[in-house]
Amino acid sequence: MINFHSIDKEFDKKHIWHPYTSMLNPLPSYGVTHTNENKIYLDTGEELIDGMASWWSAIHGYNHPRLVSAIQSQASTMSHIMFGGITHAPAVELCKKLINITPKSLDRVFLADSGSVSVEVAIKMALQYWISKGQTSKTKLMTAQKGYHGDTFAAMSVCDPINSMHSMYQGFLPEHIFVSAPKAKFDEQCTDTELQLLEQAFVKHHHDVAAFIIEPIVQNAGGMNFYSPSYLAKLRQLCNKYDVLLILDEIATGFGRTGKMFACEHANIEPDIMCIGKALTGGTMTLSATLTNQKVAVGLSEGEAGVLMHGPTFMGNPLACAVANASINLLFENNWQAQVERVNLAMSALKRCESLSSVVNVRTLGAIGVVEIDKVVNVAKIQKFFIKKGVWIRPFGKLIYIMPPYVSSSADIRELANAIYDAINEQQY
Known part of the structure; x- marks a missing residue:
């Protein structure tokens, strides 16, 4: 039986292509052992609040018993x-x-x-x-x-x-x-x-x-x-x-x-x-x-x-x-309209980012929140910072955005927003 808690990341780095990354100098890939609801668990022990819903798809979170x-x-x-x-x-x-x-x-x-x-x-x-x-x-x-x-x-x-x-x-x-x-x-x-x-x-x-x-x-x-x-x-x-x-x-x-x-x-x-x-x-x-x-x-x-x-x-x-x-x-x-409205309301915490000089625009719609900054993000640097903050967010270009699962709590949405603010404020991008 494969031990899913032991991930050969060196083999991964040398031999496995990940989306939009180089085989010469690949972006770091973090080992995931399991998921649950809106949480991602790393092989290094961290529990992360998921802000991406696995590229916007996991709207009910992970391991929902009805889907399983x-x-x-x-x-x-x-x-x-x-x-x-x-x-x-x-x-x-x-x-x-x-x-x-x-x-x-x-x-x-x-x-x-x-x-x-x-x-x-x-x-x-x-x-x-x-x-x-x-x-x-x-x-x-x-x-x-x-x-x-x-x-x-x-x-x-x-x-x-x-x-x-x-x-x-x-x-x-x-x-x-x-x-x-x-x-x-x-x-x-x-x-x-x-x-x-x-x-x-x-x-x-x-x-x-x-x-x-x-x-x-x-x-x-x-x-x-x-x-x-x-x-x-x-x-x-x-x-x-x-x-x-x-x-x-x-x-x-x-x-x-x-x-x-x-x-x-x-x-x-x-x-x-x-x-x-x-x-x-x-x-x-x-x-x-x-x-x-x-x-x-x-x-x-x-x-x-x-x-x-x-x-x-x-x-x-x-x-x-x-x-x-x-x-x-x-x-x-689950009354998805109410879920999305609650997520959107919690995303108002992103507005705090408007006070930062490097922020060009903050916008939200439904269960989508976007903070646009004035330069292209260093993905490897900012993701390392986000891991320390206990969140999973993957920006692209000049955009730091979240599209979380609809089941995310308001407190978790605010944690995601606070991590984005801190990353920009501390220039961790």
Whole structure:
């Protein structure tokens, strides 16, 4: 039996690639022995308050007995079965739930195995839809700067082309059309100038554009840009007017993170295609979905191919579907709106950071809190400091942010906020 309390970190450092780190001078990787609720336990004995929800996915915290039970029960009957020519109850139940809680027009579901793949599927849907309609010139996507949609190639091609982590791949990726990032803040109305410039892009490019893709309300890994619902409402109008499909990437914003079940509800709009993932299984297993409406589903099926040309091996994985069903049930049983409101209220402790000279901006929305500083963070240095403070926070760029599990106590949220203040105040970044 493997002793999980003894982690060979030297082997890890020499041989195992971690996300966005170098094999020559890798960032430190801290050994974790176990997790519980909103706590992470290191092999060196520290107990850490989790501020990241494992990249925003573990909304119910860790080891929730209902989620563990769902996995164990499903594993005892059927862990996996191919989805080609076969269906099963966990997948059918999950798709019923997703159709029930997402915008009304989204009634067709493609189950994928990661957020990036759900974006790939959405792009394929949009391109294949127009091909089936005989409009072969509509081969481009339009998107906003500061966006992030994943690490696979089609997804990378619609990430910010200059400032994103994928800018080095220019020349290899398909070239798409980028407009300025939304400027009006969440609690503001877009100016006429901003909306006119957006429409000018549609006027110029709509004959070549299959779809506009964007993260609704919060552009996440591209800069944590909280923008106005009026931008999203106008975007829906322009897509209708100029015959362009609208893809909303709700992978990070879905399942309550912004204070709405899905962020598009802030603008009271419905997309043609929606991507979801991350919190779908409560942070237990990898699973995503791409939902679309009847127009797109039937339209692309009427083309020469007759089918959507995509089919992952682990599509509709029963284990993942079973735990996703349990996670969605928990959202409603736990009154997720009240949980998110409580987290948001506790995040007001971040406002204290505004008094620090190196802080550019502090912003919160739902269960998201962001402190933007005036220089790029030294991740290794600040994480060492955070460990000493008993918290787990992983910044990127100039952003020190938290997206904690919804079950986090107000006291724990304040501890996270205090650690961020101390790190900046003591220049531990």
